[in-house]
Amino acid sequence: MTRTPLWLAAPSRFAASSPSHARIALGMVALLILGALTVLFLPLPAPDATGAGADRQTDVALYESIVAAVAHGEDYYRAAADALRMGGYPLRPFLTFRLPGLATVQGAVPPAAMLALLYALAAMAAWLWYRRIAEALPRWPARVAALILLAAGMLAFIQPGLIAFHEIWAGLLVAISLALRRPGRWVEAAAIGAIAMLIRETAALYAVVMAALAFAEGHRREAAGWGAALGVFALALLAHAMAVHGVTGPLDAASPGWAGLNGFGLFVRAMTLATGLQLLPPALAAILVALALLGWASWRDPLALRALATFCAYALVISLFARVDTFYWGLIIAPAFLIGLTFAPDALRDLWVRALDRRRVRVQRIES
Numbered sequence: 001m002t003r004t005p006l007w008l009a010a011p012s013r014f015a016a017s018s019p020s021h022a023r024i025a026l027g028m029v030a031l032l033i034l035g036a037l038t039v040l041f042l043p044l045p046a047p048d049a050t051g052a053g054a055d056r057q058t059d060v061a062l063y064e065s066i067v068a069a070v071a072h073g074e075d076y077y078r079a080a081a082d083a084l085r086m087g088g089y090p091l092r093p094f095l096t097f098r099l100p101g102l103a104t105v106q107g108a109v110p111p112a113a114m115l116a117l118l119y120a121l122a123a124m125a126a127w128l129w130y131r132r133i134a135e136a137l138p139r140w141p142a143r144v145a146a147l148i149l150l151a152a153g154m155l156a157f158i159q160p161g162l163i164a165f166h167e168i169w170a171g172l173l174v175a176i177s178l179a180l181r182r183p184g185r186w187v188e189a190a191a192i193g194a195i196a197m198l199i200r201e202t203a204a205l206y207a208v209v210m211a212a213l214a215f216a217e218g219h220r221r222e223a224a225g226w227g228a229a230l231g232v233f234a235l236a237l238l239a240h241a242m243a244v245h246g247v248t249g250p251l252d253a254a255s256p257g258w259a260g261l262n263g264f265g266l267f268v269r270a271m272t273l274a275t276g277l278q279l280l281p282p283a284l285a286a287i288l289v290a291l292a293l294l295g296w297a298s299w300r301d302p303l304a305l306r307a308l309a310t311f312c313a314y315a316l317v318i319s320l321f322a323r324v325d326t327f328y329w330g331l332i333i334a335p336a337f338l339i340g341l342t343f344a345p346d347a348l349r350d351l352w353v354r355a356l357d358r359r360r361v362r363v364q365r366i367e368s
Helices: 019-041 056-071 076-087 101-108 111-136 140-153 166-180 187-199 201-216 220-245 264-274 282-298 302-321 327-332 340-356
Strands: none
Touching: 019 264, 019 282, 019 340, 056 076, 056 101, 076 101, 076 220, 101 111, 101 187, 111 140, 111 166, 140 340, 166 187, 166 201, 166 302, 166 327, 187 201, 187 220, 201 220, 201 302, 201 327, 264 282, 264 302, 264 327, 282 302, 282 340, 302 327
């Protein structure tokens, strides 16, 4: 017997689980929470660290100086190379340079207009996600909770001081793209995803996930569309690499690499620092990150599948490759991440009830 959902419009993915499967799932949830708590043992970035992301405010100052130089007519790559050298940042490989699109636009557009555009994108992302989650949450307490969680996920994206930070723009565009995608409607999502990649190359992982899921589900045209977006990005990245090569040399500092192997705890820290969870005690924040992933796994919807796959892909990449000072990679997926907590109560209730279900079906033959 399936119980009435607590907050969801339809039963969660776990509502019909067998008792054995529910117990296994609860065990995996416990392991997920334990994995999240490893963030408590993760070292902090060295105070004298330099390079990509040692200090978010330092990075913002770097990007602002590049924008100012471009606004005064300097070539982007020359300006970026000079700023990186002056700040003691690595210049090799070419990925240490951000793609030129955002700085070029910011150098040509008045700051007030860029701030208005940022707020417009944030408002669009919030509205689109509210529309999508309202379909799954018919009761107003659940909708209010989802809105609060959405706001907590977008705190960093409405701060004027971060307007030059590339992840802020790319994260909003990824959120908008994901919310726009529906079965049979993907062109707008792929186009916006392409723009996100051209602002911050780490957004390409999102496009790869979307292309893979479309292909796996048999949506060949959609998969080709995402593939075309990735192709455009690849061409832009090649041109970017050639341009960087023209302004750097073998004596320029090289990046320490991206083989951090810091584990799931770094993903938890990334999501904590990218959202309102940073206001909570670290242990509680870690548990909520784990429960947010559980919530996304429990919602039966193509959007939930794509969101969960995207979050897990970034969790894997951050766990394996990010350094402790590149936690800001998590901003790419931050806006909608905490919404998953809205679905967690149904998931936990259904798993618990199904795990405790010890009913047996008895067949009795009566002979007359």
